[in-house]
Amino acid sequence: TTMAKTFKHIILGGGVSAGYAAREFAKQGLKPGELAIISKEAVAPYERPALSKAYLFPESPARLPGFHVCVGSGGERLLPEWYQEKGIELILSTEIVKADIAAKSLISAGGETFSYENLIIATGSTVIRLTDFGVEGADAKNIFYLREVDDADKLYEAIKAKKNGKAVVVGGGYIGLELSAVLRLNNIDVTMVYPEPWCMPRLFTSGIAAFYEGYYANKGVNIIKGTVAVGFTANSDGEVKEVKLKDGRVLEADIVVVGVGGRPQISLFKGQVEEDKGGIKTDSFFKTNVSNVYAVGDVATFPLKLYGELRRVEHVDHARKSAEQAVKAIKAAEDGKAVEEYDYLPYFYSRSFDLSWQFYGDNVGDTVLFGDNNPESPKPKFGTYWIKDGKVVGAFLESGTPEENKAIAKVARVQPPVQDVDQLAKEGLSFASKI
């Protein structure tokens, strides 16, 4: 056997969290050779949200190195040279296939062994595939999933090859909505299919969804709700040709994009670290039940202090902040110091066409819709408050200005009491602006 490569800190995964963790390590002080990032991707950490948006634009699409971290939060762009200058080893195109927590080592598909004192698990999510539940013909060519830059490259090629073609988008969540929009921008004929009565049901109310469904319809997106894809047929080249729906309909398709959810990648650690709610359980410092092992980003199930419960969050803002928190905690512990508990305010956003929404807080309780949510309006602007136990706990806003978005974030953090729900609906955004 060959000698293990040894590092003081290893970050497993080279996505959003890894990039922000590396920057925090550099900020806190790092000796050359102390830190390695191991990633199965071939590129340095980048802002993953670009892949479903500007990466697929028909004109001047975003390309690396343009969106390496940490540009997404308005920071410095960390090019591969940056890691070199800091003495951080970027070990790319390297998939770890075995983790031995007791031995403090990781083994790659190529048979290399890496040893560490501290491990930060930042393996993110993987897509759920239709082949996972045996959908007939789901392995045909031109059925795409989107998680990594390689996936986006393949989809981009197909969009160019199938000019003015037809696409079926399976799933009505984040990927479904963002990809349908960008496919339309590429002049592809788009039909969305999802099982629920309205899009993005894990966040949107029916009132919010009605706006986006109307807006998308006006942009030429066909929407089929209440059914799922149960099979695909292919042409003689093995390329997808038709999508069979459970309700009996058959749709023609040159391209299929599937976005039916993600799953945290934690299988390497099964039985070695404590799990909860589908993720790796951590404390407020993203430390697992094993003292030298941390978990951040999509894989972490952490105490969400504001709501007094454990949560897992699959969004970029948390990936960034959890990574910084873990590194601060590791560095403080080295100096015998402590850092404050993570006190996260959930923040999700999306952009498509000329639209842009933000959401802060918790989407539980009763809801109040305010503003102009007519999809035909020249400048629609609307929002929703969620009210629980007489307090506003969540707020959503479409087309907000930076100040207005700040105001709804503050509402979700402060949780002001509401006496009169009708009054709140009338006040709308001005309620938030007063807090």
Ligand code: FDA
């Ligand atoms: P992330 O997925 O970024 O990185 C994980 C890394 O680990 C990858 O590089 C992977 O290859 C690597 N890896 C995994 N297993 C490995 C192994 N065994 N060996 C080696 N390497 C391994 N959020 C949001 O708030 N707004 C948005 O607009 C978007 N948009 C968006 C678009 C698309 C297309 C996706 C897929 C996701 C989003 N998100 C988002 C979600 C957001 O990108 C996501 O929550 C973060 O990327 C999570 O960061 P992590 O670092 O946890 O995982």
Ligand code: NAD
């Ligand atoms: P999602 O959970 O947002 O949506 C999944 C959707 O799949 C459901 O809403 C449902 O409509 C649909 N669905 C479930 N089973 C189905 C079936 N059998 N047939 C058809 N439809 C079915 O997941 P996603 O959109 O795939 O996104 C994957 C990951 O990427 C998530 O972690 C998400 O947070 C992340 N992401 C986030 C953003 C953002 O925050 N703006 C953008 C893109 C991706």
